[in-house]
Amino acid sequence: MSRIKKNQSLNRRAFPDKVKPSAGQNQRTPPAGTQNKKAPDKQRLQAVAVVLIVIAFAAAIFVLRSARNGEGGGRAAADSGAAGGGAVPVVTDGDLVISVAEISEAAKFYPVEIDGTQLEVIAAEAPDGTVRTAFNTCQVCYDSGRGYYEQSGDVLVCQNCGNRIRRDQVEVQSGGCNPVPSFADNKTVTDETITISYDFLKESKDIFANWKTEY
Secondary structure, eight states: OHHHHHHHHHHHHHSOOOOOOOTTTTSOOOOTTSTTSHHHHHHHHHHHHHHHHHHHHHHHHHHHHHHHHHHHHTHHHHHHHTTTSSOOOOEESSOEEEEGGGOOSSOEEEEEEETTEEEEEEEEEOTTSOEEEEEEEETTTGGGSOOOEEEETTEEEETTTOOEEEGGGTTTOOSSSSEEEOOGGGEEEOSSEEEEOHHHHHHHGGGGTTTTOOO
C-alpha cells in the first residue's frame, strides 16, 4: 500500500496537472486587422453623409438659380404689362393690332419684335376719350439705354431724364423729350382696332437699338 502511494507521488511530480487558464487567458486573440475593421466602416458612412450633404446643397443652389432665372425671364413680359394689367403677347415681324376696347387711362405697353430688335408701343386713353399711341422710347434719350417711359399716376416718366408727359400730350408733341409719336398717317384706325403696320415698325426699329440695355 505504501508502494502505491509512493508511485502516485512520483507520478504527480513527473506529470503535474495542467494549469487552467485564467479568464483573460481563455479568450481568443482576434486575427490581425479585425480590431480596426469598424473604424473604416464608420469613416465610409461619414464620407457618404458628406457627399449627400454636398449634393443636397448643390441641388438647392440650382433650384434657387432656376427660380431667379425664371423671374428674370418673365421680367420683359411683366414690364410690358406694367400699369396696363397683364402681360401682352409679343408681335413678331408683323402688323401690331391693338383692340380699342382694352385701352384705358392706364397706359398699356405692346411689345413687338422686328428682325430681332425689341420695340414697344404705348397706347393710352387721353382725357378727351381718344386713344393715343407712341413708341415707348424718348426722342432725345432713346440711345441712352434708359430712354423709355413708365407710368406714374396720370403721367409717363422718362427713365433717363425724368421728363414727365401727360396722357393728352402723347402723339401730339413731336421733338424734345417725348415718346416718339405714331401719327394718324402711320396707322389705321377703326372703331374696334388700331393697326400699326409692319413697314412703319421696321422703319422705326433703329431707335430701339440700345433700348433697355442699361438698368
